[in-house]
Amino acid sequence: MRARFAPSPTGYLHVGGARTALYNYLAVRATGGEFILRSDDTDTERSSGEFQNDILDGMRWLGLEWDEGIEKGGPHSPYRQSERLARYQEVARSLLDLGKAYLCFATAAELDEMRDVAKAEGRPPGYDGRYRDYDSEQARKRLDGGEDAVIRLKVPRPGETVFEDLVRGEVRFNHDHVEDFIILRSNQTPTYHLASSVDDVDFGITHVIRGEDLLSSTPKHILIGEALEAAPIAYAHLSLLMGPDGKKLSKRHGDTSLRAYREAGYLSEAMTNYLALLGWSFGEDSDIFTLEEAVARFSLDAVQPNAAIFDNDKLEWMNGVYIRAMSDDEFADRVAPLITAEYGELNELQHVRLRMILPHVKERAKLLNEVPGQVGFLMTDDIDYDRGSWDKVMTAPEAKMAVEDGLERLSNLDRWDAESIEGELRAMLEHLQLNGRKGLQPIRVAISGSTISPPLFESMEALGQAETVVRTSRALDLLLESGANLGDS
RNA sequence: GGCCCCGUCGUCUAGCGGCCCAGGACGCUGCCCUCUCAAGGCAGUAACGCCGGUUCAAAUCCGGUCGGGGCUACCA
Numbered sequence: 001m002r003a004r005f006a007p008s009p010t011g012y013l014h015v016g017g018a019r020t021a022l023y024n025y026l027a028v029r030a031t032g033g034e035f036i037l038r039s040d041d042t043d044t045e046r047s048s049g050e051f052q053n054d055i056l057d058g059m060r061w062l063g064l065e066w067d068e069g070i071e072k073g074g075p076h077s078p079y080r081q082s083e084r085l086a087r088y089q090e091v092a093r094s095l096l097d098l099g100k101a102y103l104c105f106a107t108a109a110e111l112d113e114m115r116d117v118a119k120a121e122g123r124p125p126g127y128d129g130r131y132r133d134y135d136s137e138q139a140r141k142r143l144d145g146g147e148d149a150v151i152r153l154k155v156p157r158p159g160e161t162v163f164e165d166l167v168r169g170e171v172r173f174n175h176d177h178v179e180d181f182i183i184l185r186s187n188q189t190p191t192y193h194l195a196s197s198v199d200d201v202d203f204g205i206t207h208v209i210r211g212e213d214l215l216s217s218t219p220k221h222i223l224i225g226e227a228l229e230a231a232p233i234a235y236a237h238l239s240l241l242m243g244p245d246g247k248k249l250s251k252r253h254g255d256t257s258l259r260a261y262r263e264a265g266y267l268s269e270a271m272t273n274y275l276a277l278l279g280w281s282f283g284e285d286s287d288i289f290t291l292e293e294a295v296a297r298f299s300l301d302a303v304q305p306n307a308a309i310f311d312n313d314k315l316e317w318m319n320g321v322y323i324r325a326m327s328d329d330e331f332a333d334r335v336a337p338l339i340t341a342e343y344g345e346l347n348e349l350q351h352v353r354l355r356m357i358l359p360h361v362k363e364r365a366k367l368l369n370e371v372p373g374q375v376g377f378l379m380t381d382d383i384d385y386d387r388g389s390w391d392k393v394m395t396a397p398e399a400k401m402a403v404e405d406g407l408e409r410l411s412n413l414d415r416w417d418a419e420s421i422e423g424e425l426r427a428m429l430e431h432l433q434l435n436g437r438k439g440l441q442p443i444r445v446a447i448s449g450s451t452i453s454p455p456l457f458e459s460m461e462a463l464g465q466a467e468t469v470v471r472t473s474r475a476l477d478l479l480l481e482s483g484a485n486l487g488d489s
Numbered sequence: 490g491g492c493c494c495c496g497u498c499g500u501c502u503a504g505c506g507g508c509c510c511a512g513g514a515c516g517c518u519g520c521c522c523u524c525u526c527a528a529g530g531c532a533g534u535a536a537c538g539c540c541g542g543u544u545c546a547a548a549u550c551c552g553g554u555c556g557g558g559g560c561u562a563c564c565a
Contacts, residue, residue: 008565043564108563115561124491125561150563168494177492177561185563192565216493216560239495239558246557274501277514281502287514304495304502307558311500314515324528364527374526393525425524440524452526 001033003207005059005066006196008040009051012257013058015310016211016241016249019275023238024209025064026276026298036203037069039080042195047082058258061268063291068203076203081195088190091198091228092151092183100227101183103139103149104131126179127152148186153223155180161219166207166236167303173219181220193217197224200233209236209300212307236300239279239307249310256310265338265368270319278308288321320366331362335371342372343379349464353378356462360454377448378462383471389451399442400479401432406443407472416465418457425457446475 005021028035041047068074095101118125143149159175183194215237243253276294280303361374377383409424429439444456453459460468
C-alpha cells in the first residue's frame with residue numbers, strides 16, 4: 001500500500017487535517033507500505049512557507065513519520081507540486097494530442113452566462129461543452145493569434161463513473177453531472193484535479209484516503225487516471241469533523257489549528273489517541289491506546305462513514321489520563337519550559353520546592369499549561385490572597401483560632417515533612433474540636449492564597465518551615481488587625 | 490435548485506437478522522472516599538429520526554420520508 005497525505009499549505013494544520021494524516025498513517029502502517037507526504041501547493045497565491053512549516057511541525061509532533069516526501073526525499077522527488085509544473089503541462093498537452101482533452105476559449109462572461117442559463121432551465125449547472133468539438137486547426141490558429149485558452153478534459157458522454165469507496169461502499173456519478181472540467185488554466189498552471197491526479201499516478205499511490213469534501217471530485221480524478229491509462233486507485237473518504245453545533249469544524253468554533261491545542265498544553269499522545277477515535281473504534285476493552293497499538297488493530301473498512309463532532313471534554317479527560325500516566329520525572333521535564341516561561345530561570349529553592357510538589361500536581365492536571373498557575377504560590381514568596389477565598393474561609397469564627405494555634409504548633413515542629421506536619425495539624429484539630437474542612441482551609445489560604453491548592457501538608461513541606469511560618473503569621477496579623485476582613489492585599 | 494454522502498444515548502462509538510426491552514467511553518446527576526481541588530470507587534441518567542416493506546424474527550436488509558453534511562470556481 002502506498003498512501004499519501006497531501007495538504008495544501010494555505011493555512012495552519014488543523015485538527016481535521018491531522019486526523020486525515022493519522023488515518024493515512026494508520027492504514028499504511030497496519031498493512032505495510034509507504035506513507036508519503038506531499039505538498040499540494042499549486043495555489044501560489046495562498047500558499048506560504050509558514051504554513052508549510054506548520055504542517056511539518058504538526059506531523060512530527062504527532063509522531064506521524066513519513067517514508068517519502070517533503071524534506072525526506074524519495075524516488076519520486078520533488079514532492080512539491082510547485083516544482084513539478086512542467087510535468088503537468090506535459091500531461092495536459094499529451095491528453096490534448098490524444099484527443100482526450102481540448103482547448104476552450106470561453107470567456108469568464110460566457111461561463112457566467114452558461115451557469116445562469118443552466119440554472120434557469122433547471123439543468124445541471126456547468127460548462128456546456130461548446131468547444132468540445134471545435135476544429136483543432138481553428139483552435140491552433142486562435143492560440144497562435146495570442147488568445148487565451150484553457151484545456152478541458154473530454155469527459156465520456158454518455159457515461160458514468162462508479163467506484164467502490166473503502167468506507168462508503170459503491171458510489172456512482174452520472175457524467176451528466178460531471179462537466180468537461182479544466183485541467184490546465186490559461187496561465188498554464190494545472191488545476192488541483194490535474195496536479196493531484198497526475199501525482200497520485202506518478203508516485204504509484206494505491207490508496208487515496210482523504211476528507212469527504214473531495215468525494216464529489218473523485219470522478220474527475222478517476223477520469224484523469226483513466227485517460228492516463230493508469231492502474232486504478234482505491235479511494236476512502238473520511239467523514240468531516242464537526243463543531244459542537246453540528247456544523248463543519250471551522251474558525252467559528254475557536255482556534256482549531258493543531259498548534260493551538262499543542263500550545264494549550266495537550267499532549268500529542270492524547271491528541272492522536274483522541275483523533276483515532278473520531279470515526280474508528282479500538283475495541284470494547286479500552287479507549288486508551290498508543291499509536292502502535294492502534295496500528296495493530298486498524299483497518300479502513302472499520303471506519304465509520306458518519307460525521308463526528310469534536311468533543312473537547314473527552315479530549316481534555318484523555319489528556320489528564322496521559323498526564324497521570326507519565327513518570328514524575330517526565331512530567332517535570334515537560335512542564336519545566338512552561339514554568340520558566342512564566343517565572344524566569346529558577347533558583348535552587350524553587351527547584352527544590354517544585355521537585356516536591358510536582359508529583360502531586362501531576363495527579364490533578366488536565367492540561368500542561370495550567371501547571372504554572374498551580375505552583376505559583378511556591379515560585380514567589382510574595383503571594384497574593386485571592387479575595388474570594390479569603391472572604392469565604394477567613395471570616396468564619398474558627399479561622400483565627402485555627403491559624404493561631406496552627407502557627408504556634410508549626411513554629412515549634414522540629415521535623416519538617418508532610419507526615420509530621422499532618423500529625424501536628426491533626427492534633428490542632430483535635431484540640432480545637434474542628435473538622436478538617438473548617439480547621440485546615442484557613443491555613444491553606446494562609447500559605448497558598450487560595451482555597452484550591454495541591455495537598456496541604458505536602459505543600460507546606462515544599463514551602464519549607466520558615467516560609468510557612470512567615471505566611472501563617474502574616475495571615476494571622478491580617479486577621480487580627482482587620483477583624484477578619486481582608487484589607488487590600 | 491442539482492448531484493453525492495450520512496442518520497444508535499447530549500457527544501464518540503459497539504452492534505454487521507435472533508445472544509439487544511441495545512454494550513462501552515466522555516459528559517451529567519447522586520453517593521462513598523476526603524485537608525481544598527482533582528483522582529478513584531459505586532449507582533443512576535440517556536439512543537436505534539419517522540413511515541412502510543421483506544422475514545417466523547430487524548438497530549441490523551429494501552423503499553420512501555424527514556433531518557444533517559459536502560460539492561456545485563481558470564480554490565484546494
